[in-house]
């Protein structure tokens with residue numbers, strides 16, 4: 001039998017949605033593979049694999065990244081947030097609520113990535129203009145909605161978050 | 166119309182919560198213990214003979230479980246909705262770069278991909294057929310033995326020559342439209358399992374579970390009953406998952422290995438192997454009288470279906486049916502060819518052939534208006550179809566016709582009213598603004614001569630809720646939410662008391678496809694019939710409980726009531742309890758068959774239609790005359806969906822459609838040169854982003870209720886992306902005086918057109 005080329009395995013540790021995790025990876029493992037295949041966090045989606053669609057967006061140390069482009073070994077020691085962490089308190093995050101209310105969802109495949117880009121924006125800029133919202137999600141493609149209901153939802157969520165603070 | 170509690174309101178999507186939490190499982194999110202991963206070996210050439218396939222080295226690779234070729238396809242080695250001309254695994258010939266030759270199943274995705282490289286295929290390259298017009302010549306190499314013309318449509322009415330001679334104005338042009346990609350964000354993917362009795366279950370996003378079942382069964386030579394297909398949910402489809410994608414490969418893998426299997430296409434593989442919109446070359450000569458009456462239209466369309474038929478035949482028929490626009494035209498000579506080439510594959514795509522011809526005819530109409538000095542809206546109102554009119558194919562518009570309503574609402578929109586003001590203030594001196602308008606109609610359902618039916622089930626559950634089943638899959642359009650609303654109003658219960666079953670041959674009867682703007686109309690009508698039968702069963706039990714005759718029972722929201730003695734009521738919950746006690750089931754099934762046009766066009770199926778949705782759309786653009794770049798600033802979309810079951814949902818469809826049609830008009834094209842796809846991912850295939858879409862999209866729903874529809878509904882999923890494209894190109898003309906006869910109207914094309922205008 002022919003052998004597959006021997007793989008170098010490595011153990012990395014980081015936190016995901018507040019939990020400490022340790023995962024075995026090889027040299028070519030990507031962050032998205034770790035999340036989806038090792039940690040079963042399948043909310044993060046793959047749409048293109050080359051950093052063009054944003055479906056795989058997660059937050060790494062608070063910054064939105066395309067998890068299809070991040071080599072897993074770079075994640076050592078970092079803080080990762082995914083869509084699954086948004087309603088960890090048991091209640092929907094205001095962004096999630098607004099997406100539901102505005103029907104900012106059709107097929108839903110872009111939704112997790114959209115939410116993470118929006119979350120990063122609102123943390124940095126609690127009162128964004130529509131243009132700023134459009135710019136913040138410009139790396140997230142959506143083929144279904146035409147973006148309007150998504151932008152309206154993010155605008156609405158930002159107002160609600162400000163009110164509750 | 167019946168009073169409704171849910172229909173016509175903005176009910177929250179039933180899948181919204183799972184989608185925002187990331188907990189909704191798409192097919193590629195599913196995994197099973199002991200699962201293998203599949204990978205497909207695609208062709209190295211666009212056109213070649215296969216001399217030899219050697220899988221020995223691949224089979225020897227550690228971790229490879231199986232390597233399958235054509236020899237391992239137990240049944241018919243072919244698939245295709247209309248005719249099964251596409252091989253599951255090619256034996257002696259490949260006709261495009263997406264053709265599959267071998268299938269690997271391995272312990273991991275990486276190993277499967279590595280094994281593909283070890284499969285040795287000997288090819289003998291053949292001359293490439295990449296120009297559809299040349300493909301039609303006798304001298305062309307053949308893509309298929311049967312000839313390169315897959316379908317030919319020819320329809321003549323009236324006296325075209327006489328009309329052209331009498332006409333006050335004639336415009337004659339040739340248009341070209343691109344190979345748009347569906348670009349659903351979820352690439353084709355799925356999983357499958359097999360049990361000890363060889364029953365196979367396949368989870369794969371799709372648009373018609375029962376047809377998938379048939380196609381898989383045919384390829385496996387198996388009883389369809391042993392195959393269960395689950396199509397819901399899909400991460401977008403738009404027609405691109407109507408045909409078989411990976412279902413048969415999954416079935417072959419589980420059949421040959423007795424292990425669960427998973428296949429997820431990469432974006433590049435999806436682009437190369439998957440369906441596209443048919444590129445068309447459209448010749449059009451249109452005549453009008455001095456008062457703007459359209460007298461005649463001559464059309465010749467050549468459509469590139471690529472290597473296999475799929476729905477290319479019906480698409481050319483549909484294009485011809487819609488090629489005179491939503492207008493009365495008495496003299497027509499219409500001809501269409503659907504041609505095989507080695508350019509990928511084309512099939513169903515939202516709009517189904519209407520997009521291409523609407524771009525052409527709506528440009529022609531604007532040209533005529535310009536020549537006559539006539540208002541662009543007036544000419545459309547003048548010629549626009551009304552109920553009872555005879556349409557281009559000679560068929561009578563018997564169902565509801567909302568075209569005029571959409572044109573009038575568009576006329577009253579802010580954008581149209583303020584158009585001169587808005588145009589007067591471009592962002593910079595070298596930028597010019599223009600407004601464009603276009604309208605269209607869209608046949609709903611599969612059309613005359615194709616069996617079009619749907620079934621639905623409603624079952625009272627032991628807890629007093631209702632299980633509602635319609636098999637038309639949820640592909641993102643929101644039909645499951647619409648079905649819940651419709652069912653709740655027909656059953657007369659709360660939407661919270663409905664458990665929706667969708668897209669699963671194991672749990673729903675065949676309701677047909679989620680395509681052709683048909684699912685709400687079909688499923689809704691089947692639900693109406695099912696609810697009637699359910700009510701009879703409920704009444705029987707209620708009559709017994711209330712000790713009144715069955716004829717005395719009325720159904721109200723949540724309960725059965727005695728008509729003669731209204732204080733006697735029994736809730737659905739109580740009825741369910743008694744049902745359980747008695748060991749009974751209370752269930753209603755509904756079977757709905759589509760009404761069809763009286764007109765029969767001999768030799769053709771799928772045309773004409775009886776029911777159409779109508780739409781008018783407006784675009785405000787700004788053209789940069791130095792670069793040729795076009796920006797769409799604002800848009801208005803006025804659809805007539807019949808009754809809007811969920812207005813917020815219709816708005817979402819409308820906005821998404823506008824942006825998809827904008828991509829078609831301005832940027833999107835899958836470039837294939839000599840059979841090789843060059844635009845393989847979103848870096849070179851340019852989809853509109855949140856920065857490109859118009860800042861304002863106003864949707865005005867112009868409901869023209871359709872008496873045969875559920876609560877008056879028709880369908881709207883497709884029309885929303887159609888006339889916006891010519892509205893944009895007409896706006897470019899309004900801005901800077903150039904007619905775009907080829908889309909996408911890229912900066913280069915607009916710039917070149919501007920330059921050639923300057924040099925007369």
Ligand code: FES
Nearest residue numbers: 047049051054068
């Ligand atoms: S999958 Fe990562 S950007 Fe598309």
Ligand code: FES
Nearest residue numbers: 107110142143144
């Ligand atoms: S909702 Fe389908 S891609 Fe955004």
